[in-house]
Amino acid sequence: MKEFWAALASLMGVFAFFQSIVHAVFPLELRLAAVKIFLWVFRCFSTYCYFDITDTDGVNTNELYDAVQLYLSRSASFSASRLSLSRGLNSSTFTFGLSNNDRLVDTFRGATATWVHAVTQRQSQTFSLHRLPEDKRSFSLRIKKKDRPLILPAYLDHIMETATELRRRSKDRLLHTNSRGGSMDLWFPWESVPFKHPSTFETLAMDPSRKELIMADLKYFAEGKAFYEKTGRAWKRGYLLYGPPGTGKSSMIAAMANYLGYDIYDLELTEVRTNSELRKLLMKTTSKSIIVIEDIDCSLNLTNRSSKKASPSTDSSSDLSSVVGSEDVGAGAKTITLSGLLNFTDGLWSCCGSERIFVFTTNHIEKLDPALVRSGRMDMHIHMSHCSFPALQILMKNYLGFDDGEFDGKTENSDLLRQLEEVIDEAELTPADVSEVLIKNRRREKAAAAAELLDVLKERAERRMNKKRNAAGEETEEEEEEQEKRALESTSNKSDQVLDSCNGKAEQGKVEQV
Incomplete structure (x- = not known):
């Protein structure tokens, strides 16, 4: 053992001697140049390339760093040995993150990407209006050079889109309304509260086959960005829920929002005065949202125009009078029209956002104008009917x-x-x-x-059978009374004819006597 330590000490002495000679012969600038040349040669012959993503870009927060941190949190909870936990503002879930110098391997399009999270101490900072954190955090991405054109920038775009979707799904959903007592703030026309409705398609009382059809249609819509761009259609869809009261129309809307993770904008038409305000409300809605107008047949005078009788004085210039609200136009009067609502759902202004769903509900579909419920505005009509046995089974599972x-x-x-x-x-x-x-x-x-x-x-x-029987009996009595009236009328007509004939014969006899 003594010989080993003696040999090690001698080796360290020789190394220190040669180091002193190198420092004495070669100046510092030459040594730094040699290191740079060595690193350049190493990079030329290396099969990997590296990218650093810091937490700040100068004085601003690096959005890509936050996206990578959220993206890697999906796999970090399963593969990493040491994790950091966080919970964002207005978020209902916890986020896992990589600890210092922890490593995670990800794959994209068959290529391998290695991520390393580094946390270092920042140098002493001078006075600045924007105080930076003491720790400098960054992600280091290592990929093979041959895979660089394959996954960049597509891989980074995928990270940004996935992070946006994860952030949206973890964020609490909101229920917005425009009720402001007749006055609308131009900058903040919507008021919102957290949306905590527990209704889902599993608990919704409806035939399972119909629910699967609706869920499939919603899924195709949410994943149909490429389809809508290819066909040149606005990325939106309309659903009309109609049926008797108490059939679950509001629960259906809540289930749709929970299934897709969308916010809900409950539009109260009675609080909107003009078509201009209606457009402004639409512009202030966000993508990935459901815009709801409940009981649309009761909100305004938007009934079926075909059922209205045309006035003799009506001409082509007065066609819009049939779609104006019930109040006269004037100061503070409601002048929202059916034309304005149609443009709201299917006009040029409806394309100012993407991935929106319009839902109308009504108890009397026959009262609505055909232009309001046609395909392209209300693409899917869903009849919310009385409780069937499959729906009853779901209710018995839920309650009993x-x-x-x-x-x-x-x-x-x-x-x-x-x-x-x-x-x-x-x-x-x-x-x-x-x-x-x-x-x-x-x-x-x-x-x-x-x-x-x-x-x-x-x-x-x-009770319903008795009511039907009573109705049938009343109809039978009415028919019998009608038959008796007809018989009496026919009898009276015959007697009148007999009297007329007798009177005619008597008059003829008198004439013959004369």
């Missing part, structure tokens, strides 16, 4: 805890479920009515709650 195995007809409740299936269509209850019955009985046993629901359905079905 039934599972799929209990609906296969082999359980002790199979007879009860069969009776429910037979009577549900005849009762014509809305999902809201069925939900109210289930909520009242949610603490009871499943069989007892289902039996209570069956009694309600039978009572409703019997």
Whole structure:
């Protein structure tokens, strides 16, 4: 051991001797030039190239650094051994990040990209209006030179798009409204609150096949950017929800927003005075949003123009009078027109943003003007009907805890479920009515709650049958009365004819006597 340490000390002495000779013979400038030449030769023969992405670009925050940090957080939670956690403003999720000098390998289009996160101490800072953080953070990207034209800049664009989508999905969704008591702020026309509606397509009371059709249509729309650009169409879509009250139209809108992760803009037309204000509201909406007008047939005078009788004095110059609101034009009067609403949904101003969904709801679709519900404005018409048995199964799962195995007809409740299936269509209850019955009985046993629901359905079905019979009886009585009237009229007509003939014969006899 002593010989080893002695040899090591001798070697270090020889190294120090040669170092002193190099420093004495070769000046500092020459040594630095030699290092640069060595590094240049190394880079020429190296198969990799490196890119540094710092946290700041001068005095401004580097947007690419934040995007890379968010992008790598997807894989860091599974592959990295040491992570940093953070939670952004208005975010509902936690973000994982790489710690100092941690390494992560990513693949893109078959190429490998190696990321290293470096945190170093900044040098002493002089006085500046923009104080920089004490730590200097950066990401180092290493790729092969042959892969550089393959993944750059496409890889960085992919990182930016993915980070934007992750940031949007982690951010709390908002519900906006334009209700301001008749006055609208030109800069901030929308007020917003966090959107926390729990409705989803899984809990929505509707036929599963119809739900799958709607979900597929929404998915194709959200992923259809290239299709809309190719066909030259505005990236938007319209849905018309119609049906009786209580059939789940508002729950459908909430489920659509939760499925796509979009914000909702609830447009109150009664608070909009002119078409100009309507356009300004549209301009202040963001992409990836759902613009909703509920009960559009009750908002303004936008009913079917074909049902209106034309005035004799109406000419081509007065066609717009049929689409003006019910109030007279004047100071403070509402002058929003059907034409303005049509341009709002399908005109040039509707293309000022992208990836928007327009949803109209109504209880009476026959009252709407055909121009408002045609394809291109309302592309998909969804009839929200009364509660069917598949919808009832979903409600019983949600409120009473039934599972799929209990609906296969082999359980002790199979007879009860069969009776429910037979009577549900005849009762014509809305999902809201069925939900109210289930909520009242949610603490009871499943069989007892289902039996209570069956009694309600039978009572409703019997009431509807009696009403139909009474209506049929009234029609029969009216028909009998009408037949009696016709018989009396015919009898009176015959008697009149007989009297007329008798009078004619009497007059003829008198003439003959004369």
